[in-house]
Amino acid sequence: MNFNDALNRAADLAKACLSALQEDVFLVRDLNGRIRILLDSPEAGTRPKTVFQDALKELARDVVASLGTYAYPKKELFLFRSDLATLSLPTAESAPVLRTDGTHSVCLHDRLLMGAEWSASPPTGAPLTKRFTLFSMKGGVGRSTTATVLSWHLARKAKATGDGHRVLVLDLDLESPGVGTTLLGPSLPKFGIVDWFVEDALGEGAKILPDMVAESSLQDGTSGRIAVVPAFGTETKEYLAKLGRAYLERGPNGREPWPARLQRLVAELEAQETPDVVLLDSRTGLHDTSAAAVLAMGADTLLFAADTRQTWAAYEFLFQHWKDHPNVRAFRTRLWMLGSMVPRKNTQAYFEGLRDQAYSLFLESVYDRVAAGQEPPPDAVDFAAIAEEGNHFPRAILWDEGLTFFDPLQQWQDAPVQASYGGFLEWFDKVLLNQGSAP
């Protein structure tokens, strides 16, 4: 018996009791990984009393005997919603279904210390500003450089009014800040994102908001604007003491999930800075804060990938989790694969490998698999591996030696940037800025 077996075994045993219990049964897996059973009430109600009580006894006996240390003892095994009325607990519609008999289901309620945000749903209604999240599983894949190049490109690119775009860049990689200093050098504002989270917990966030933004000199000579909100500023001082408090799920009015706090920060910055485009440089890997940037911002997400085993293994964990996401249809078409540091040698073969890996990732989890002769659902997403318009189809950023020690504020490298990013920027304009049809 291990963590994986315990849930499967408990699900089988609970399914066998569904017809006698006549209700949805929830397996509650606590922070230690131990399992309990959540039912509506200890009372049989309109159900035959003996049948109901016998089913409870039998279930308790079998679960405790089979799961051992992975279950609670008999007298503590059952939890009842009637005793937990103050909590908002999931329903069969909002929880992963482990087993079903067609009428009732066995569902999972997983108590997680971290990581629950990867199950969150995106906000309904589009944000007023176009938002883009840059996300990677591993560091060093050119995420911050891409944010820099993209903001430079957008500030130069004319809108319908003839002016360049107003870009707002947020450095959300609080554990490993980067894009703020890349774009601003030493000319940082007084405060950064880490300061806001600490001040906001005490209701003082608005006070520092105007001092959290500085303009990058990369905007010079353009009619656009590159406003940057770094992770820290010149007066941040105790960075670690602030970082250690930044993820508090508490705002000025009491408990508030972290993604909701970030949502509020971004909306307040947008109201202050009036950007056309917001770039969110996310933290690396499967952290809750990355989930907030990917799912809670209503953003299109650029998923950076190099064709390595580690990258695909990590993406597979995430996409497999999303396979059972009750609301995956709301965000799957806003995920865009991006092939970073594509080598100059054997480019085509490398690219095809990357594309096929990405395709299998999307196909096995978030794409619909419509069989021949079957009527596809109205919002079906069913691309072929080679379909350039597919979300999986990697947009290539070519590796270029000229960008290895790229310091854009010292010397902008026009030729290497164009050589590396030309194709990607063209695609970005056409598809994500909605200035033309898909490639």
Next chain:
Amino acid sequence: MSLDYRDASNRHFMDGEILLNSNRYPNADQLYGLAAECSLKAVMVGLGLQVTNQGAPRDRAHKVHMPELWMAFQSFAEGRLASRYVESLSHLNPFGDWTVDQRYWLSNAINAERTKNHRNAATVCRESLALAVLDGVCR
């Protein structure tokens, strides 16, 4: 006699409800303060508070009633696990106008509004405890 803060939290709260329904505000109010205290102490024990063999807190700072316990709980909580249970508690102490000594006060000293405020605050503490039970942090 060993202590069981979770059981005591339930008892004080349920009895408080009976008294509130009969407009017996002073003793209902007393019980809501005790229910809140027991809920927070149960969570603190789950988070590793050092206790005696009988289950009472070892440190004098934690052997307190409301309103002191509200702040003691916030100072005690540290780290991501504890923050789950402290995040729903307000910085402003809702038991600032409650004392265990009010059991000696005149019967007209405590009104419905004050009792209901303390009931709301006790409910927040009990939600924290319910979360900790669901998480497997409290038994």
